Amino acid sequence: MARVEIVAELCKSCGYCVKFCPKNVLAIGKTVNSKGYEVVESVNDDCVGCCSCARMCPAGAINVYK
Amino acid sequence: MAERVLMKGCEAIAEAAVRAGCRFFAGYPITPQNEIPEYMARRLPEVDGQFVQAESEVAAINMVYGNAAGGVRAMTSSSSCGISLKSEGVSYCAMARIPMVYVNVSRGGPGVGTIQPAQQDYHQATKASGNGGFRMRVFAPATVQEAVDMTYAAFDYADKERNPVLVLADGVIGSILEPVVLPEQRSAEEVAAIKASKDEWAAVGHQLGSRAWINPGGWDNALYEKCNKEADAMYKSWAPEAEAELYLVDDAEVILTSYGISARITKSAVDALRAEGVKAGLVRAKTVYPFPYQAYDKINYDICKGIVDVEMSIPAQFVDDVKVAVDGRAPITTCLRSAGNLLSKGAIMDAAKEMLK
Amino acid sequence: MADEKLIYTKTKTIQPGKSSGFCPGCMHDTIIKLIGEVLEELDIADKTVSCTGVGCCGLFMEYIDYDYIQCAHGRASAVATGVKRGNPDKIVYSYQGDGDFASIGFAESVAAANRGENITVIFVNNGIYGMTGGQMAPTTLLGMKATTAPKGRKAEEHGYPMHICELLDTLTAPVYLERTSCNTPANVIKTKNAIKKAFQNQIDGKGYSLVEIVTSCPTNWGLSALDSLDFLEENMLKEFPLGVIRDNSDK
Numbered sequence: 127m128a129r130v131e132i133v134a135e136l137c138k139s140c141g142y143c144v145k146f147c148p149k150n151v152l153a154i155g156k157t158v159n160s161k162g163y164e165v166v167e168s169v170n171d172d173c174v175g176c177c178s179c180a181r182m183c184p185a186g187a188i189n190v191y192k
Numbered sequence: 193m194a195e196r197v198l199m200k201g202c203e204a205i206a207e208a209a210v211r212a213g214c215r216f217f218a219g220y221p222i223t224p225q226n227e228i229p230e231y232m233a234r235r236l237p238e239v240d241g242q243f244v245q246a247e248s249e250v251a252a253i254n255m256v257y258g259n260a261a262g263g264v265r266a267m268t269s270s271s272s273c274g275i276s277l278k279s280e281g282v283s284y285c286a287m288a289r290i291p292m293v294y295v296n297v298s299r300g301g302p303g304v305g306t307i308q309p310a311q312q313d314y315h316q317a318t319k320a321s322g323n324g325g326f327r328m329r330v331f332a333p334a335t336v337q338e339a340v341d342m343t344y345a346a347f348d349y350a351d352k353e354r355n356p357v358l359v360l361a362d363g364v365i366g367s368i369l370e371p372v373v374l375p376e377q378r379s380a381e382e383v384a385a386i387k388a389s390k391d392e393w394a395a396v397g398h399q400l401g402s403r404a405w406i407n408p409g410g411w412d413n414a415l416y417e418k419c420n421k422e423a424d425a426m427y428k429s430w431a432p433e434a435e436a437e438l439y440l441v442d443d444a445e446v447i448l449t450s451y452g453i454s455a456r457i458t459k460s461a462v463d464a465l466r467a468e469g470v471k472a473g474l475v476r477a478k479t480v481y482p483f484p485y486q487a488y489d490k491i492n493y494d495i496c497k498g499i500v501d502v503e504m505s506i507p508a509q510f511v512d513d514v515k516v517a518v519d520g521r522a523p524i525t526t527c528l529r530s531a532g533n534l535l536s537k538g539a540i541m542d543a544a545k546e547m548l549k
Numbered sequence: 550m551a552d553e554k555l556i557y558t559k560t561k562t563i564q565p566g567k568s569s570g571f572c573p574g575c576m577h578d579t580i581i582k583l584i585g586e587v588l589e590e591l592d593i594a595d596k597t598v599s600c601t602g603v604g605c606c607g608l609f610m611e612y613i614d615y616d617y618i619q620c621a622h623g624r625a626s627a628v629a630t631g632v633k634r635g636n637p638d639k640i641v642y643s644y645q646g647d648g649d650f651a652s653i654g655f656a657e658s659v660a661a662a663n664r665g666e667n668i669t670v671i672f673v674n675n676g677i678y679g680m681t682g683g684q685m686a687p688t689t690l691l692g693m694k695a696t697t698a699p700k701g702r703k704a705e706e707h708g709y710p711m712h713i714c715e716l717l718d719t720l721t722a723p724v725y726l727e728r729t730s731c732n733t734p735a736n737v738i739k740t741k742n743a744i745k746k747a748f749q750n751q752i753d754g755k756g757y758s759l760v761e762i763v764t765s766c767p768t769n770w771g772l773s774a775l776d777s778l779d780f781l782e783e784n785m786l787k788e789f790p791l792g793v794i795r796d797n798s799d800k
Contacts, residue, residue, distance in 0.1 A: 140574035184578030186559030258631025397596035
């Protein structure tokens with residue numbers, strides 16, 4: 127069982143995590159942070175904790191739990 | 193009885209720096225100061241210091257910036273056009289409050305100029321050493337002994353004020369051999385203590401949360417204006433410490449004024465004039481920043497008929513500060529040579545007599 | 550959940566809660582994060598001094614939490630030399646972009662490598678000048694447009710893109726030269742490993758190590774972050790092939 131937590135204020139909506147998640151867990155959401163970026167969110171429970179998203183994320187906006 | 197040794201100016205400057213605790217030198221060859229890096233290459237390893245022949249004067253000043261940012265007493269030297277190359281690096285030291293000492297063994301200019309001594313870097317040294325309007329203490333030795341004492345003191349000033357300091361020498365002072373009394377060598381413990389005293393702000397590694405930030409500028413305009421204001425206050429505080437030598441000024445009917453090697457030649461001219469019955473006197477600037485304005489108040493303007501500015505620079509530069517100091521109280525003429533041509537005592541005497549006509 | 554562990558989080562070497570000023574998708578962000586992870590893992594953050602160039606490479610002054618020296622443009626390799634010579638037991642790295650390292654700083658960069666200074670150099674190559682608004686860089690590709698080469702880089706007018714790792718490979722002193730990228734998770738891991746080796750070499754007193762990291766610049770390439778990844782793979786990596794150019798770390 128694994129999950130990701132997006133630190134909303136650090137997300138810059140670049141889309142790398144969405145592209146590289148092998149389980150399509152992530153998508154650009156509708157919530158906008160204080161900098162105006164649409165924050166990424168989890169859309170399913172299929173996370174396997176591979177950390178691809180967190181590694182790709184330039185902003186370090188992803189915490190991965192397993 | 194302190195030991196007197198016969199030393200060449202450049203080498204004496206280097207030795208004085210080492211005795212003051214300088215443990216890093218980076219420089220590039222350029223006439224007439226090559227004896228400074230060459231001496232440092234031999235001497236620094238003896239005190240566990242580091243010498244680097246840098247790939248350029250630009251690289252050298254940036255190595256000094258980094259080394260001094262790490263808390264070490266660091267130095268570079270060059271001549272005239274090489275000093276121009278260092279401008280940006282010195283400016284970085286000024287804004288980032290990095291203590292360092294550098295030496296200009298000046299030669300003819302502008303451009304590559306000539307390789308023989310001149311005093312054509314005066315405004316560059318005292319007003320425009322780099323962008324941004326910063327100031328430094330600038331010392332103008334007229335003897336090898338003064339070059340030694342001023343270089344030694346420069347490191348203490350640099351550290352105390354976290355600012356660059358310039359020793360404005362010239363190719364004559366750099367080349368001549370004179371007997372000097374060398375200052376006491378700072379011990380290894382003293383040098384280590386000086387370095388350790390900078391640990392709080394220096395780039396020596398810090399725990400997360402208390403890092404050092406060597407900061408020559410950035411995005412926060414309000415912060416940097418505050419830095420400029422603090423620096424301005426510091427520069428103004430130096431004014432009472434400006435130094436000059438007053439020689440036979442009290443009853444002088446003609447005042448000669450100069451600095452550095454020209455002042456040395458001028459002093460001989462004053463003695464020769466006095467021997468002929470001409471009441472000449474000398475005001476010699478020892479610091480050219482802060483400029484010794486107050487020294488010119490010691491002239492008796494009731495009997496002084498005029499002032500002769502003596503310098504090895506065409507166009508004359510030192511005269512601009514003399515004019516401010518004299519403030520119209522006496523006429524000023526100039527006696528000049530330039531481009532590596534040395535002043536003669538005879539020409540200075542003639543200029544003084546001309547003033548008295 | 551009772552048993553769950555935090556297995557990945559942002560490095561503590563970045564000031565807590567701080568968002569960087571880099572553009573979305575900018576790999577400077579990624580690289581600084583990776584450097585921070587390496588410093589934590591090697592337990593050297595509290596004795597590390599970063600010497601940063603000018604450009605986008607110099608935009609993390611208010612972001613990292615260990616010693617930061619802002620250097621003059623192009624001079625970070627000389628500054629790092631000065632720092633390391635004065636404090637040889639500290640870990641010193643320079644962080645420079647393509648203009649900083651290979652244009653204005655070329656002499657200092659090559660001289661430090663040639664002297665074999667025991668420093669770690671991170672060279673970020675995105676083929677453009679980012680911070681100043683998209684001018685041509687020494688590594689701009691032929692045909693690639695820049696504000697100072699509006700019709701695209703032409704060999705006969707502008708010369709060819711420079712291959713820094715290969716250039717430094719002609720020098721005897723450098724110990725380790727590798728070119729990586731951050732365009733895929735696998736490459737991010739390779740970049741981190743390269744950075745780690747480059748720092749370990751310094752800890753071990755081995756000499757000069759450089760990691761050239763091919764990156765994107767979405768803003769000045771005029772592409773989205775995701776489209777920039779494609780451009781990087783299809784064009785940049787053909788000009789600047791990834792891999793180890795030299796590794797004498799074990800010698």
